[in-house]
Amino acid sequence: MQLETIQALVQKDLEATDQFIIFRLESTIPLIQNMVQYILTCGGKRIRPLLLLLSARACNSQVQHHVDLAAVIELIHTATLLHDDVVDNATLRRGHKTAHTIWGNEASVLVGDFLYSRAFQVVVDLKIARILEIFSFATHYIAEGEILQLMNCKNPDTTEEFYFDIIQRKTAKLFEIAAQFGGVITASPEEYTETMRQYGFYLGIAYQLIDDALDYSQPAQETGKNVGNDLADGKTTLPLIHALRHCKPQEAQLLREAIKTGSCNQLDQILAIIESTDAIQYTATAAKHYTQKAQAILANIPASPYRDALHQLAGFVVDRTY
Numbered sequence: 001m002q003l004e005t006i007q008a009l010v011q012k013d014l015e016a017t018d019q020f021i022i023f024r025l026e027s028t029i030p031l032i033q034n035m036v037q038y039i040l041t042c043g044g045k046r047i048r049p050l051l052l053l054l055s056a057r058a059c060n061s062q063v064q065h066h067v068d069l070a071a072v073i074e075l076i077h078t079a080t081l082l083h084d085d086v087v088d089n090a091t092l093r094r095g096h097k098t099a100h101t102i103w104g105n106e107a108s109v110l111v112g113d114f115l116y117s118r119a120f121q122v123v124v125d126l127k128i129a130r131i132l133e134i135f136s137f138a139t140h141y142i143a144e145g146e147i148l149q150l151m152n153c154k155n156p157d158t159t160e161e162f163y164f165d166i167i168q169r170k171t172a173k174l175f176e177i178a179a180q181f182g183g184v185i186t187a188s189p190e191e192y193t194e195t196m197r198q199y200g201f202y203l204g205i206a207y208q209l210i211d212d213a214l215d216y217s218q219p220a221q222e223t224g225k226n227v228g229n230d231l232a233d234g235k236t237t238l239p240l241i242h243a244l245r246h247c248k249p250q251e252a253q254l255l256r257e258a259i260k261t262g263s264c265n266q267l268d269q270i271l272a273i274i275e276s277t278d279a280i281q282y283t284a285t286a287a288k289h290y291t292q293k294a295q296a297i298l299a300n301i302p303a304s305p306y307r308d309a310l311h312q313l314a315g316f317v318v319d320r321t322y
Contacts, residue, residue: 055182082112145169154234175204202294209287
């Protein structure tokens with residue numbers, strides 16, 4: 001399933017979301033204007049706001065709040081990317097130079113903060129207590145995930161359990177609340193809201209697993225970022241964890257040293273080890289497991305074209321190559 005086909009179902013909502021973001025990010029400060037314009041023109045799949053819009057429509061939303069909240073989700077996501085790229089010293093994002101390589105670390109961090117503050121302003125303006133409660137907890141939880149990942153940097157002894165704890169926090173939580181909000185703003189039965197929350201959680205786990213697999217299996221022109229970025233950043237993701245468990249002792253020594261130093265000097269050998277241990281397939285199989293859980297739980301909400309699109313979105317997430 002092509003992403004464009006899924007997006008077409010809520011195209012007007014997506015366009016309204018983009019317009020709302022542009023409106024809320026208006027500023028008289030030139031640096032903010034320049035960076036925001038650059039970030040918005042660099043594109044992105046808009047998976048998270050799409051998830052919220054489809055969730056709201058699947059729960060029969062008839063109100064404007066779903067557009068506001070879709071914008072909030074995208075603002076938080078973009079802010080975390082700005083901060084992440086500084087922490088990771090990444091040079092490429094979505095096939096473009098990262099903002100901090102153009103304007104510097106300080107500007108990227110501060111504009112990321114600006115996006116965060118705008119997102120909170122929108123949520124507060126909605127005056128929906130439950131939305132504010134969920135949102136405030138989620139942003140705190142996501143920040144904890146980023147800190148946990150930083151603390152675990154360059155650790156070759158990272159366990160699979162700890163890895164999943166990190167991705168549940170740093171990635172799955174935003175997917176989770178994006179889907180959950182669709183039920184909350186429509187005053188749907190709690191069963192529908194809980195179903196959407198779980199769907200978003202499973203989808204977020206699958207999304208990050210595929211991201212981590214693509215880091216070692218697709219060229220930069222496909223993913224928009226350099227091969228081996230995670231290794232260079234000292235991130236011990238599932239492909240490396242699996243490879244370490246199943247490779248030969250001398251290969252494990254090479255992998256451990258590369259993780260400790262964040263070195264990609266022997267990237268070809270590392271990629272060969274990952275391939276020989278079927279680490280990419282192992283990661284993809286784990287992603288498919290969570291995708292199937294996401295698709296199965298959708299049976300709890302009424303049939304509609306939007307529910308079908310959510311089912312297809314899960315398929316896109318696990319089959320994508322970028």
